[in-house]
Amino acid sequence: MTIIKQEDFIQSIADAFQYISYFHPKDFIDAMTEAWEKEENPAAKDAMAQILVNSRMCAQGHRPICQDTxxxxxxxxxxxxVQWDAQLSIQDMVDEGVRRAYLNSDNKLRASVLRDPAGKRQNTKDNTPAVVHMQLVPGNKVEVxxxxxxGGSENKSKLAMLNPSDSIVDWVLKTIPTMGAGWCPPGILGIGIGGTPEKAMLMAKESLMGHVDIHDLQAKAKSAQELTAIESLRLELYEKVNALGIGAQGLGGLSTVLDVKILDYPTHAASLPIAMIPNCAATRHIEFELDGSGPVQLEAPKMSDWPDIAYDGGSGKKVNLNTLTKEEANTWKHGDVLLLSGKMLTGRDAAHKRLVDMLNKGEQLPIDLTNRVIYYVGPVDPVREEVVGPAGPTTATRMDKFTRQLLEQTGLLGMVGKAERGQVAIDAIKDNKAVYLMAVGGAAYLVSKAIKKATVLAFPELGMEAIYEFEVEDMPVTVAVDAQGISVHQIAPKQWQAKIGIIPVAAD
Known part of the structure; x- marks a missing residue:
């Protein structure tokens, strides 16, 4: 009988979450590198280059791949x-391991978990509790x-109860474009088919833990070996989802998914549950076994696993935020690459709600937004010599409902975030001759190197959601919505879908 000691289990959990915070799985790096090499859209290729350079930097510096840890x-x-030599429950042991990992002073991770989700939404400060799924199986080991x-990818999760005669492929191809780019493609698509609704969702999540092996399936198909129904479905979805032309960060291109993973389970004769959960460019997972011999020993990858890519910010137009005017911003066109220098503000969901509530009450704001640019970000706390920890963008559409009021009542000039804006925000940007700039999701550590100073200006009690002032130098962004209301995310994917030519582009 195997005896698993409490401390061994806790420390293994802690070590695993530290490990995945800064090490991508090798199969993911290989797949992303291949996608980067074959990409024909310069904007998408640049985004993937940033992701790969960021990944290597994080592996070397032992800092988070993404600010959303x-x-x-x-x-x-x-x-x-298995017998447990433990006083704590399994949930409590997992939580203690997570707590140690996220509070590690040498690589502190961002605490994003809130208790009382339908009420006060208070941060637990240590990212606990974890979500634990457990099975009892034959054997004398613990597989972890x-x-x-x-959150950006989790928020794009989808569930449908199809009729048994409905097409799974049609549902996926109809649903993927509605997810936008907030899940930071290219990534991995997890699908669960069958069972009950909750079983389908769990299978979709669990499928994402598998290794990238779509090329093995392609080789199997080319050699005329017989494929299972699920294998054939994976290959069809991989080809057709990429043919949608969504591309890296939604900028249009050849690679939207690096793999499609599917798990299935028997279901009721009247039902066809299907769940879909994407994994983003910050794909982070690891598997290991405990056999009673002590905590897990995780081997660091080799730096040679990463491609030798340099990123110097490209040839973007240099912009001085300290002297920026509406007239200058109105000369920018969608798709333009800019290098921002100077002072910018930060703010995301909680800060935006505070600002709007104050405006509605006629109160004076704690900051002046006139002709300023606000960055949608919740940075990781700094360690060692850092000014700020990894500080990549958060999903911009969550701020859409606040956009018009802030633009019209504060003089705000521009916004920086991740992925596309919804039509309500695009209309507000056009009406107010403002701009929306996109930074690459999944390149948080790389972005943080452009930040030379960080000062909290307002709402410090909100932690990572406080309003900061960043002083940046050559921070790379792309004009995603220009002052005329033209959105690169609405235009580019259709252009690339037409160019790929597998799926007809629907008429507007």
């Missing part, structure tokens, strides 16, 4: 012959899978 998800398969799942 995720909600902790743990899958456990506990052998029925740890994943850190970012």
């Amino acid at each position: 995720g909600i902790a998800v743990v899958f456990l398969k506990v052998g029925m012959n 899978t740890c994943a850190a799942k970012g």
